[in-house]
Amino acid sequence: MKNIAIIGAGPAGIEAASVLAKQHQVTLFEKEEKPLCNIRDKAFLFPDFSSADELADKLEAKLQHPNITLKMSTPVATLNRAENQWMVSTAAGEMYPFDAVLLTTGYKVFDAHQKEELGYGIYKGVITSLEMEKMIKENQVRNIMNEVPKQIVFLQCVGSRDEKSGNHYCSKVCCVTAVKQAIEVKKQHPETDVYIFYMDLRMWGQGFEEMYREAQEKYGVNFVRGRISEAASTFDNRVQIKAEDTLMGNPMTMNSDLLVLMVGMCASEGTATLSKSAGIDGLYRFAQSLSPHTEDNLTTQPNLFVAGACKRPMSINDTIQDARAAALAMSS
Numbered sequence: 001m002k003n004i005a006i007i008g009a010g011p012a013g014i015e016a017a018s019v020l021a022k023q024h025q026v027t028l029f030e031k032e033e034k035p036l037c038n039i040r041d042k043a044f045l046f047p048d049f050s051s052a053d054e055l056a057d058k059l060e061a062k063l064q065h066p067n068i069t070l071k072m073s074t075p076v077a078t079l080n081r082a083e084n085q086w087m088v089s090t091a092a093g094e095m096y097p098f099d100a101v102l103l104t105t106g107y108k109v110f111d112a113h114q115k116e117e118l119g120y121g122i123y124k125g126v127i128t129s130l131e132m133e134k135m136i137k138e139n140q141v142r143n144i145m146n147e148v149p150k151q152i153v154f155l156q157c158v159g160s161r162d163e164k165s166g167n168h169y170c171s172k173v174c175c176v177t178a179v180k181q182a183i184e185v186k187k188q189h190p191e192t193d194v195y196i197f198y199m200d201l202r203m204w205g206q207g208f209e210e211m212y213r214e215a216q217e218k219y220g221v222n223f224v225r226g227r228i229s230e231a232a233s234t235f236d237n238r239v240q241i242k243a244e245d246t247l248m249g250n251p252m253t254m255n256s257d258l259l260v261l262m263v264g265m266c267a268s269e270g271t272a273t274l275s276k277s278a279g280i281d282g283l284y285r286f287a288q289s290l291s292p293h294t295e296d297n298l299t300t301q302p303n304l305f306v307a308g309a310c311k312r313p314m315s316i317n318d319t320i321q322d323a324r325a326a327a328l329a330m331s332s
């Protein structure tokens, strides 16, 4: 029986803990008061529109195991190798030795303030996809005058595939999230006109393409291949958008009640700090696995493993599968 630390109680950390606890002693560290914040902030999940809270409840129930010790509100500050063990040091100055460590510190969303030209934090009608998710969850999709919006524009690739922010990678889940949110808005308010501005639509997963078709054919969501160059406020509290329709080659201006920025996934602070302190930091501050094929949960450091969105943008179901693979790698 090994003494294992898992850092981060998201879907990867919890799934791996539940598998590893069958054979090992597991301590799960989490900086927040509660686990699964990145699932509980969502209303429904793609592609089946199942409840995010139901999935979170199911995962959380897996923590009820005598071999799992939970350390909530316990941020980990550093990870250091000492002889044959890993020393986990918390922000409060406590130190714990472990035989092996699994890093599952996940992601944070891109800070939309960095895209000044899009007006986030300046104009109230410009919101992020996380804020839209909250509105959907609370059945409160409203413009800034607290009215049902007549028009909503979603903009893809904010802080991903973007020279200016330095994030050249694709965040993988925001195309399908925009389509999911657009459908949810239309279900709640069929009278609202919804537009999605995209560079390419990356509907890669099972059922995603069908969602895209349904969004157009059943719900009347409008897709515009184009880029929005800037947003500004109008006299009647709407958002004016200047864009280019890149299919037609036409500049365009339109007004909308809300502009929703589909913010991409970035390395969380925990991912960036701990992967650096352990010597496994990779591109864009994500953690680096040994190889993307057969050793994707291993690292250059002995008995230090990685799983989930601390490595790269990943969907929830891919994260859970990856956590199981990590648990297998740690047990063998």
Ligand code: SF4
Residues within 6 Å of the ligand: 156, 157, 158, 160, 161, 169, 170, 171, 172, 173, 174, 175, 176, 200, 201, 202, 262, 264
């Ligand atoms: S998933 Fe879609 S919106 Fe997100 S970065 Fe990739 S192409 Fe852009």
